[in-house]
Amino acid sequence: MAKDEVMETGGGGDFAAKDYTDPPPAPLIDAAELASWSLYRAVIAEFIATLLFLYITVATVIGYKHQTDPAVNTAADAACGGVGVLGIAWAFGGMIFVLVYCTAGISGGHINPAVTFGLFLARKVSLVRALLYMVAQCLGAMCGVGLVKAFQSAYFVRYGGGANTLAAGYSKGTGLAAEIIGTFVLVYTVFSATDPKRSARDSHVPVLAPLPIGFAVFMVHLATIPITGTGINPARSLGAAVIYNKDKAWDDQRRSRPSTTSTSSGPAPSRPSAPSGATRNKLSSM
Structure with a gap:
């Protein structure tokens, strides 16, 4: 294990050395971990x-779309109602802040397969723990x-189920690049906020770690x-796409441009009319 000394300047020009030891890398597969209740408690968390x-x-997303729907509310109410993009971004960032604070001492507060995968690549968690975390998260x-669909069944399908969609005017490559950069910002913030070397230097860093992580989610959503609606x-x-389904959440083009799809498919074929009475008599006589 590598050891690094952090030198601090004290009063009167004296130097005080504080030892710092890198934590050992997590084993790829730890059989003893499977018999530990703490692993399953973390998965449940x-x-x-x-x-x-x-x-x-x-x-929050469904409620905002309902409040701003001009077909349901008056034009004035639709224009002024709802929490807006700022409120939606704060709902995501604020919930991450709260949940990371609550679960950091139990599971590490990942709440995101991308974060779990990044920590696995850095050998911060074992393969077994990473897989169980990602399954539990999904x-x-x-x-x-x-639960949202059960409680708001009247509006869930109508307003897209909160599933991510690619906005009109953006290519799939642009959406992918935006998601990659946004995910990098989040994972980079997680690694910075949980750096054990910073924790050794400043005792307040672990306590404040949920705050920058939540703010990173907030800013990326803005x-x-x-x-893309921010993934x-x-x-x-995945959760929103699976529950919404209806062959819509899996096809961004069909969801974002339904009019184009209906136009390109052409008018629906007319239903053949039933034969007239004279025709039926003629057919029966043959």
Whole structure:
């Protein structure tokens, strides 16, 4: 294990050395971990946290679309109602802040398969823990969106189920690039906020870690909601797509441009009319 000394300047020009030891890399497969209750407790925490995250955020999105729907509300109410893009971004960022704070001591507060995968590549978590986390996160996301559909069944399908869509005017490559950059910002912030060397230097860093992570999610949503609706969380995108389904969440072009699809397919074929009485008599006599 590599050892690094952090030198600090004290009062009167004295130097005080504080030792810092890099944590050992997590084993790829740890058989003893499978027999530990702490692993399964952490998996349950990730499931519940992702469920709550998707429930609050998708419910916020559906509620906003309902409040600003001119077909339901008057033009004035639709223009002034709803939390807006700023409120939606804060719902995502605020929930991440709250849930990371609540689960950091249990599971590490990942709540995102992209974060879990990044920490696995950095050897911060084992392969077994990473796989269980990602399965729990995806299942939790589906259950969270399922609760929204159960509670807001009248509006869920009408307003797209909170599923990510590519906005008109953007190519798939642009949407992919926006998601890659947004996910990088989030994972980069997670690594910076949880750096053990910074924790050794400043004791307040671990306590404040959920704050920059939540703000990173908030800022990325402000930037990419107009492009893709902001995924940066595979569980969030998968959960909404699976529950919404109806052959829509899996095809961005069909969802974002339904008029183009209907126009290109041409008019629906007319239903053949039933034969007249004279025709029936003629056919029966043959």
